[in-house]
Amino acid sequence: MGMFKTSEEFEKVIVGFFQLVADTPLIADKLLQSKMVIRFKYSDPDLTVVVDCAGDKALVKPHDTTTQAIVEMTMSADIAHRFWFGMVNLTKALTRKEMVAKGPIPKVLKLLPAIKPSYAMYPQYLDANGFEQYNITKAYKPPTA
Amino acid sequence: MLPEFFEFYNPTKVVYEAGVATDLKPELDLIGITKYFIVSDHIINDLGLVQKVADGLVDAGFEVTGKYLDVAQDARLKDVKKCADIVKASGAEGIISIGGGSVIDTAKAVNILFSVGGDLVDDYSGAHTLTKPLNPHVVIPTTAGTGSEVTMIAVIYDEENKEKLAFPDKFLLPNLAVLDPEMTISLPPKMTAATGMDALTHAVEAYVGPQASPISDAFAVGAIELIMKNLVTATRTGDDVDARGSMLIASTMAGISFTHSMCGCIHGMAHATGGLYRVPHGIANGIFLPFGLEYNFEEIKEKLARLAPVMGEDTSGLSEDEAARLAIAAIRKLSKQLNELGALPIRLRDVGVPEDGLVAIAEGAINDGTSFYNPREMDEEELLPYIQNAY
Numbered sequence: 001m002g003m004f005k006t007s008e009e010f011e012k013v014i015v016g017f018f019q020l021v022a023d024t025p026l027i028a029d030k031l032l033q034s035k036m037v038i039r040f041k042y043s044d045p046d047l048t049v050v051v052d053c054a055g056d057k058a059l060v061k062p063h064d065t066t067t068q069a070i071v072e073m074t075m076s077a078d079i080a081h082r083f084w085f086g087m088v089n090l091t092k093a094l095t096r097k098e099m100v101a102k103g104p105i106p107k108v109l110k111l112l113p114a115i116k117p118s119y120a121m122y123p124q125y126l127d128a129n130g131f132e133q134y135n136i137t138k139a140y141k142p143p144t145a
Numbered sequence: 146m147l148p149e150f151f152e153f154y155n156p157t158k159v160v161y162e163a164g165v166a167t168d169l170k171p172e173l174d175l176i177g178i179t180k181y182f183i184v185s186d187h188i189i190n191d192l193g194l195v196q197k198v199a200d201g202l203v204d205a206g207f208e209v210t211g212k213y214l215d216v217a218q219d220a221r222l223k224d225v226k227k228c229a230d231i232v233k234a235s236g237a238e239g240i241i242s243i244g245g246g247s248v249i250d251t252a253k254a255v256n257i258l259f260s261v262g263g264d265l266v267d268d269y270s271g272a273h274t275l276t277k278p279l280n281p282h283v284v285i286p287t288t289a290g291t292g293s294e295v296t297m298i299a300v301i302y303d304e305e306n307k308e309k310l311a312f313p314d315k316f317l318l319p320n321l322a323v324l325d326p327e328m329t330i331s332l333p334p335k336m337t338a339a340t341g342m343d344a345l346t347h348a349v350e351a352y353v354g355p356q357a358s359p360i361s362d363a364f365a366v367g368a369i370e371l372i373m374k375n376l377v378t379a380t381r382t383g384d385d386v387d388a389r390g391s392m393l394i395a396s397t398m399a400g401i402s403f404t405h406s407m408c409g410c411i412h413g414m415a416h417a418t419g420g421l422y423r424v425p426h427g428i429a430n431g432i433f434l435p436f437g438l439e440y441n442f443e444e445i446k447e448k449l450a451r452l453a454p455v456m457g458e459d460t461s462g463l464s465e466d467e468a469a470r471l472a473i474a475a476i477r478k479l480s481k482q483l484n485e486l487g488a489l490p491i492r493l494r495d496v497g498v499p500e501d502g503l504v505a506i507a508e509g510a511i512n513d514g515t516s517f518y519n520p521r522e523m524d525e526e527e528l529l530p531y532i533q534n535a536y
Binding site: 071072089090091092094095096097100101102103104105106107109110112113 | 310311356523
């Protein structure tokens with residue numbers, strides 16, 4: 001059993017956060033430049049979310065199974081959660097198949113610098129929106145440089 | 146300092162011997178199939194190298210079910226589809242690729258369609274999307290640069306969408322890499338120098354990169370030492386079998402290193418320059434190598450300093466900064482020697498890059514997938530002066 005008990009609870013957390021990112025010009029502007037459309041397929045609990053940056057505004061679409069995605073990322077909800085804290089080594093996750101990426105990977109890698117500011121936003125978002133129980137940063141000790 | 150995590154996976158058997166490409170029976174018997182299809186290009190075929198290998202196979206009791214020689218300078222999607230159909234129809238059980246990076250990468254991608262079918266882009270774009278081993282693939286490199294004989298990636302050019310597609314997957318690692326220096330003897334000096342600088346760039350970027358591990362470092366250091374000692378000789382005296390052999394081994398070691406720890410901004414700048422101005426990959430890497438190291442200097446100087454003695458420089462009494470700069474100077478010295486042989490351009494202006502195109506190179510490098518693996522965070526404005534210096 002993962003950290004999130006139900007799809008509904010995970011949806012509230014992750015979709016709310018994606019919406020916050022989509023409304024943050026510092027990040028959203030770069031996502032819109034990329035024209036990227038990503039489908040996230042989560043397990044334990046199950047949830048599908050599309051982030052569609054093909055238009056003038058970044059759209060967050062939960063349960064969307066019809067939009068044609070450029071890239072599809074499959075992972076557990078726990079890996080996704082840790083990713084947004086900046087705690088997931090992407091190379092490691094891809095190598096060990098903790099994340100499976102289908103589509104043009106270089107285009108995803110290019111976006112990583114753009115979304116970097118969101119790592120600091122995630123714990124703040126959790127605390128500010130009644131999801132403090134999911135804020136794992138206090139227990140996390142980053143590797144020493 | 147040990148990395149938090151690393152993985153080392155290298156199932157490719159490597160054999161080395163002058164002439165071994167025509168005497169592969171012991172290795173092929175262990176693989177256990179008898180019908181091979183050859184993938185190569187017309188240049189290699191015209192040099193007689195394809196026939197040489199094919200004759201060796203037939204003499205040893207293997208069947209050559211066919212040959213595909215139309216691989217272009219860049220591995221192309223349309224070749225992959227066409228070749229895969231021919232391989233399937235031929236009744237082959239495995240593939241032997243004979244050539245440089247384009248031939249080997251084409252054969253890797255062909256092997257996906259040949260072994261498991263499907264559509265290359267729709268079904269296999271991404272990272273590690275294959276779920277089972279492919280048919281046997283034996284690689285005989287004819288250049289000493291790409292390292293593709295031991296890497297888990299195939300890069301294929303999609304002409305329709307004008308983009309290079311990368312297919313990283315463990316199942317793309319060939320079964321056997323055949324390092325035969327006689328297969329590289331006919332490589333002209335310019336190709337020898339350019340591919341050699343490509344191998345050097347693989348090894349150096351892998352060594353100083355953030356994904357490096359003690360194991361990838363060992364291969365990188367071994368490669369760098371061999372290249373610094375042998376590239377000039379292999380370029381100047383093409384029939385020197387020892388120098389050719391050393392460069393082949395170095396290229397393979399560099400390939401093993403960078404397939405684990407990846408490459409950074411130097412490859413990013415080279416990819417952009419190749420895409421915009423058709424500058425060959427090895428030449429672009431050779432031009433950018435010292436400038437990219439200078440861009441990353443503060444982040445990599447500790448490891449760079451350790452490379453200076455490997456490159457034959459005396460660092461006794463020098464500070465870390467001084468030793469690191471000596472390593473960069475050693476690379477410049479090597480490039481200058483190759484340049485004096487008429488084999489390697491060392492300035493962007495000498496390879497048809499316009500001065501007003503440098504901003505576009507910086508932009509392209511920032512947007513390249515390799516920027517994720519660069520030791521220093523990539524910034525277009527900060528990178529541009531180093532590209533201008535390379536002009």
